[in-house]
Amino acid sequence: MSETQTEDEIDEIREKKRRELASQLSEEDPSADAEDSGSDTAPEEPIYVNGAPELQDAVSTYDVVLVDFYADWCGPCKMLEPTVQSLAASTDAAVAKVDIDQNQQLAQQYQVRGVPTLLLFSDGEPVEQVVGVRDESSLRSLIEQYA
Template identity: 35%
Template sequence: MSDSPEKPLRVEDGDELHEVIDDHDLVLVDCYTKGCTLCQAIEPVVGNVARATDATVVMVNPGNDLSLVETYDIRSVPTLLLFEDGDLVGRMADGFQGTDAVVGFVEEAAN
């Protein structure tokens, strides 16, 4: 399935996240926490990425499912994870990044 939504999807836990990863070819996951100012700042950026790339963008709070912290070694937020065909192919955990940087990350990691 390659048609990606125009705006980020929100999922509650690892089960919902893995369903989206299984159902789409290219998935960018935004791991955030409530009250994180950098996470709030990057939210419009990932919205732009959803419109500018073929990636399905998903937002998940790993605090709702701590197994995600362990599984994906999330040490800071925001952390962006890129999956292609179900495999983790990229990680960006450098704090706030602008639209161009994140679009470039998605396009470079997906090639």
């Protein structure tokens, strides 16, 4: 199996998961409309973002968004993964993941110079940036300042 096939399969899985999450959100609150999008309940799983429009959509949909800029080859990113998963499941913040190798322009736009870099958005604006691995309690406290 070639690397391109693997990447395509991963993209298909991500897209399927996005559709499932969108379907679950619309089933939970069918009366939700675009005006009320800022108060949507954050998903319990990270949202895999591919490109600036998808990131902007996540940031405008949820009040607080923690964005994890990562790379598959990055050891510290892999160490941080369980913490990111736990924060997605247990906080009011939505968690988005951005693969810097697939989204180099997006990483440049937010001045990501090393991975992992976590960027916290509140009300659509970037408010905090954390570079490197941090423990779950310190990241939780950071999120709670804005939630």
